[in-house]
Amino acid sequence: MLLRIKKHPIIDFKDSERISFYFNDTKLHGFKGDSIASALHAAGIKKLTTSLKYDRPRGFFCGIGKCSSCLMKVNKVPNVRTCIAPLNNGIRVETQEKLADWPDVEFKSKSKETANVDILVVGAGPAGLCASLEAAGQGASVLLVDENQTVGGQLVKQTHKFFGSKQEKAGTRGIQIAIDLENDLKKFEQNGKIKVMMDSTAIGYYEGDKEKQHKFAVVKREVYENTLYEVNCRAAIFACGAMENMLLFPGNDLPGVYGAGAVQTLMNVFGVKPGKKVIMVGAGNVGLIVSYQLLQAGIEVDRVVEAMPQIGGYHVHAAKLRRCGVPILTSHSIKEVYGNGKVEGAVIVKLDNNWQPVKGSEEKINCDTICLAVGLTPSTRFLYQVGAEMEFIPEAGGYVALHDDSMHTTIKGIYVAGDSSGIEEASTAMIEGKIAGLSAAISLGYKKKGDSSLKKQHMGELDRLRAGPFGEKPRIGKHKISKLLGKRHV
Amino acid sequence: MSSHEKTGVLSTKDLKLPSKEHLEKGVAIIECIQEIPCDPCVASCPVNAISMKNINALPVVDFEKCIGCGKCVGFCPGLAIFVIKSRDDKALITLPYEFLPVPEVGDTVKALDRWGNIRCDGTIKQVLKKGKTMVITVEVRTDLAMEIRNIRVYA
Numbered sequence: 001m002l003l004r005i006k007k008h009p010i011i012d013f014k015d016s017e018r019i020s021f022y023f024n025d026t027k028l029h030g031f032k033g034d035s036i037a038s039a040l041h042a043a044g045i046k047k048l049t050t051s052l053k054y055d056r057p058r059g060f061f062c063g064i065g066k067c068s069s070c071l072m073k074v075n076k077v078p079n080v081r082t083c084i085a086p087l088n089n090g091i092r093v094e095t096q097e098k099l100a101d102w103p104d105v106e107f108k109s110k111s112k113e114t115a116n117v118d119i120l121v122v123g124a125g126p127a128g129l130c131a132s133l134e135a136a137g138q139g140a141s142v143l144l145v146d147e148n149q150t151v152g153g154q155l156v157k158q159t160h161k162f163f164g165s166k167q168e169k170a171g172t173r174g175i176q177i178a179i180d181l182e183n184d185l186k187k188f189e190q191n192g193k194i195k196v197m198m199d200s201t202a203i204g205y206y207e208g209d210k211e212k213q214h215k216f217a218v219v220k221r222e223v224y225e226n227t228l229y230e231v232n233c234r235a236a237i238f239a240c241g242a243m244e245n246m247l248l249f250p251g252n253d254l255p256g257v258y259g260a261g262a263v264q265t266l267m268n269v270f271g272v273k274p275g276k277k278v279i280m281v282g283a284g285n286v287g288l289i290v291s292y293q294l295l296q297a298g299i300e301v302d303r304v305v306e307a308m309p310q311i312g313g314y315h316v317h318a319a320k321l322r323r324c325g326v327p328i329l330t331s332h333s334i335k336e337v338y339g340n341g342k343v344e345g346a347v348i349v350k351l352d353n354n355w356q357p358v359k360g361s362e363e364k365i366n367c368d369t370i371c372l373a374v375g376l377t378p379s380t381r382f383l384y385q386v387g388a389e390m391e392f393i394p395e396a397g398g399y400v401a402l403h404d405d406s407m408h409t410t411i412k413g414i415y416v417a418g419d420s421s422g423i424e425e426a427s428t429a430m431i432e433g434k435i436a437g438l439s440a441a442i443s444l445g446y447k448k449k450g451d452s453s454l455k456k457q458h459m460g461e462l463d464r465l466r467a468g469p470f471g472e473k474p475r476i477g478k479h480k481i482s483k484l485l486g487k488r489h490v
Numbered sequence: 491m492s493s494h495e496k497t498g499v500l501s502t503k504d505l506k507l508p509s510k511e512h513l514e515k516g517v518a519i520i521e522c523i524q525e526i527p528c529d530p531c532v533a534s535c536p537v538n539a540i541s542m543k544n545i546n547a548l549p550v551v552d553f554e555k556c557i558g559c560g561k562c563v564g565f566c567p568g569l570a571i572f573v574i575k576s577r578d579d580k581a582l583i584t585l586p587y588e589f590l591p592v593p594e595v596g597d598t599v600k601a602l603d604r605w606g607n608i609r610c611d612g613t614i615k616q617v618l619k620k621g622k623t624m625v626i627t628v629e630v631r632t633d634l635a636m637e638i639r640n641i642r643v644y645a
């Protein structure tokens with residue numbers, strides 16, 4: 001219970017039902033709403049699996065279902081991503097040594113279900129939610145799938161107030177924006193325009209009639225029994241978000257080295273402290289914001305180290321942290337992390353002008369958590385499979401699908417929005433979602449008076465948000481994308 | 491590179507400071523010095539004392555218009571606005587606060603500067619709980635009016 005957050009200045013953690021489960025034959029307790037990994041973590045269990053080659057202990061890393069470092073066997077089903085799998089009463093969770101045994105319980109004599117819709121939206125983050133709402137508002141039928149238990153994507157852990165302008169809900173906390181969007185969604189669920197499938201993963205693209213129809217496979221999990229859905233749609237919008245980047249250093253796989261998103265999820269969604277003392281790596285906005293949120297959860301942040309000679313995130317975020325007494329060391333990095341089976345400390349080092357470690361500047365720090373906030377990479381696997389033209393755009397965070405200003409890719413009827421189309425932030429993700437949803441609906445014939453001025457308004461809003469110095473990177477990224485697209489498709 | 495880009499800490503040289511008369515009246519000081527896409531401070535002010543050329547421009551306070559009401563302090567998502575009212579020997583600092591425990595009027599707390607260093611004791615004069623960001627007024631020594639930007643409350 002020591003790791004459960006009881007009181008929080010921003011989040012009202014409600015008491016929920018206590019449930020019991022088994023971990024390798026030991027009976028443990030968690031709460032309804034926990035993920036399996038959060039319940040294990042709260043019970044002090046950080047090692048979830050073992051690495052394939054060298055038997056190294058592995059804990060979770062991304063915490064959002066994207067890295068596979070948390071795979072365990074649950075009720076005999078192997079390879080369950082325990083970071084996003086809900087904790088249920090009486091389940092049996094087992095560590096799976098390396099490769100899993102062949103499952104004998106999944107898909108048991110169950111036939112597939114079929115869903116036919118106008119538009120499939122993959123991902124219920126800010127981008128996917130806004131895309132769904134906008135498309136349904138035009139009259140299109142929408143199926144929204146997301147592999148988490150609750151809608152909101154990364155919003156559900158963003159306890160800080162948003163920047164931007166009123167249209168993007170500036171001044172409102174991310175967690176509240178998620179609730180507002182969910183309420184809007186419910187209205188469309190009631191009139192049947194949007195069907196929402198949570199705890200469901202879109203797993204593959206299949207041959208459809210490409211001109212008219214796309215076919216996707218979606219797996220819906222119900223207490224670890226899966227149902228396979230064949231989804232036929234006339235358009236699809238990929239709003240799959242992004243994946244946290246890893247950093248190379250000895251010990252980077254020890255349980256206790258977590259992505260900043262994982263830490264944010266653990267403490268702000270599940271109310272579980274990641275540890276007692278944290279070193280944050282990276283002073284971009286994510287690193288600064290998550291550090292401040294760690295303090296709010298009552299966790300010590302020893303320092304923030306940043307390899308660049310200057311702080312990358314907003315000054316206002318850095319200032320909030322500094323006046324609480326947390327040092328931010330620029331031109332510093334992490335040299336190694338040590339510990340017996342879990343993080344026990346780290347060595348940090350100063351970097352010279354050529355990014356080389358300065359000899360003798362090493363400092364050893366005892367801590368139990370290392371948090372990496374060193375950038376994100378767009379989640380694009382589906383776009384490859386669909387056959388969209390991909391290009392490496394450093395300013396967008398990696399490979400992205402080429403898309404026009406309607407967020408349409410090079411494959412007819414396939415759209416992208418949000419982080420998956422280039423790393424940015426939640427306000428722009430919402431607008432991109434609106435543009436994609438609106439464009440997809442219009443292309444299918446769901447037209448309304450004032451469509452084109454609405455689209456122009458959204459685009460103008462995007463330009464405004466990207467106009468400042470911090471918008472330079474996405475501005476360049478999006479410019480490169482449209483230039484490449486223009487070159488190839490004139 | 492200015493030093494705050496390395497440290498995250500502003501000095502008074504980075505800010506446009508109000509006159510002695512304005513400080514006696516009590517005015518908002520906005521410590522938001524980068525062009526970020528953000529503007530809720532403008533709409534939060536009941537007397538339109540904050541202006542901005544466009545959403546990325548820097549907010550500017552008209553110290554003549556500002557009545558020191560502190561509304562903007564609780565609205566700014568960057569927690570970057572402070573109201574300073576300084577008299578002969580005491581100064582009142584109104585600041586945003588998002589931690590537990592919440593102090594009560596009359597409590598003695600530690601007053602911290604932009605580096606997070608404890609500089610003196612402060613007395614809590616007002617606690618406004620409108621949203622989750624509390625707006626707290628603490629009384630400190632006048633000579634530290636431009637330094638104190640945070641409080642620490644011990645349970």
Ligand SMILES: Cc1cc2nc3c(=O)[nH]c(=O)nc-3n(C[C@H](O)[C@H](O)[C@H](O)COP(=O)(O)OP(=O)(O)OC[C@H]3O[C@@H](n4cnc5c(N)ncnc54)[C@H](O)[C@@H]3O)c2cc1C
Nearest residue numbers: 123125126127146147153154202240241261418419425426
């Ligand atoms: C740790 C962290 C902190 C951040 N902090 C901030 C911040 O403070 N402010 C800010 O503006 N931005 C922040 N961001 C950036 C953030 O990613 C964006 O703000 C925003 O959430 C992007 O929206 P999105 O809808 O594109 O993606 P997301 O919000 O990530 O949503 C994507 C959703 O798609 C789901 N999904 C993906 N693939 C599939 C599939 N195959 N099947 C089913 N579902 C799938 C995911 O589970 C997820 O729920 C942060 C990001 C991270 C990782």
Ligand code: SF4
Nearest residue numbers: 535556557559560562
């Ligand atoms: S203190 Fe009140 S009057 Fe002054 S700028 Fe803020 S909101 Fe406006």
Ligand code: SF4
Nearest residue numbers: 522528530531566568
């Ligand atoms: S609301 Fe705060 S962070 Fe936003 S522009 Fe105004 S002062 Fe800056």
Ligand code: FES
Nearest residue numbers: 063066067068083
């Ligand atoms: S997939 Fe679970 S920690 Fe990354």
